[in-house]
């Protein structure tokens with residue numbers, strides 16, 4: 001399949017990359033391991049050579065005749081660095097080349113996935129956060145570490161993500177075709193907030209994770225991405241245009257401007273169906289017992305009326321029993337090409353990293369059942385259908 005260079009940094013999580021290596025091989029990839037010299041304190045050369053079946057070097061001064069510092073990066077289709085320590089991240093963000101791994105990365109055009117693991121204090125240190133930002137600006141895909149128990153008894157953000165999550169990220173954002181190159185994808189994400197007064201609002205539980213997953217993956221597949229973000233932290237996103245909105249009215253006006261320019265609209269935002277007439281100042285508690293609401297327009301249904309050749313993807317949040325019926329009803333009522341009917345029965349959809357539901361296509365009533373997959377994988381499956389339609393519009 002592909003040639004992968006697996007870089008291993010000097011952290012205790014290095015042992016977990018033995019499992020990652022195996023899983024990449026199981027998927028059919030050829031993996032060459034390049035550990036940093038420091039990482040050999042945790043997992044020795046012999047282990048990597050035995051597992052990869054290839055010679056393992058750490059310094060540019062070994063096997064000089066093979067010009068490994070250029071050849072390894074040149075040959076790689078993809079580079080994964082797992083674990084990436086604070087020091088390694090600092091070196092990479094500065095463009096240093098002081099061991100074989102950093103040399104190979106500097107000399108490679110391959111897509112690069114960085115999987116950090118370190119103590120929370122090192123992770124949240126402003127220097128590390130600034131280095132991470134720099135790496136993302138440079139085009140590296142950097143995963144967020146997991147939260148949980150760490151070596152030494154502490155707990156917090158800094159654990160290496162599970163191998164399955166790293167593979168998921170790799171499959172969805174790294175090892176992808178540029179099939180959306182030349183297309184403009186407009187995505188809305190998050191949840192609108194409608195002001196009750198100057199300090200209170202009506203909101204919803206949408207975390208924005210699904211829309212962010214669409215944005216990252218569409219970008220990784222070559223699309224020009226415009227993200228309309230309703231109350232979501234977008235500080236970790238790079239390479240996409242972001243329009244920040246708070247309420248339904250602002251979301252509507254952003255859609256009006258951007259929709260005519262896009263090829264695809266993915267309407268993942270949870271939009272308020274009604275809003276109060278906001279009071280000025282702060283309503284005192286004696287008068288705070290009843291709210292009068294006025295309906296908001298259905299933004300998706302309205303924008304669909306201006307559709308030219310755009311592909312429209314909508315969402316529906318439904319109880320399991322209503323999934324199919326309500327999904328189909330909203331698909332038709334809002335003139336959509338695809339709808340994802342999200343099963344909210346388990347109560348874990350909002351803020352969760354996984355999702356279950358039904359993808360319903362308007363053409364031929366095609367239905368695909370989705371059971372507990374990552375929001376990234378759902379984005380990939382839906383974008384596959386969108387891409388098929390974009391690349392062969394008449395089929």
Ligand code: CTP
Pocket residue numbers: 267268269270271272273296297298299300301313314315316317318330
């Ligand atoms: N939507 C919209 N404008 C609204 C409400 C919803 O554009 N005022 C969009 C959402 O972004 C989503 C789709 O319509 O893509 C379905 O949203 P959902 O809340 O499931 O459906 P509603 O039409 O609001 O119906 P109900 O709340 O009665 O289930």
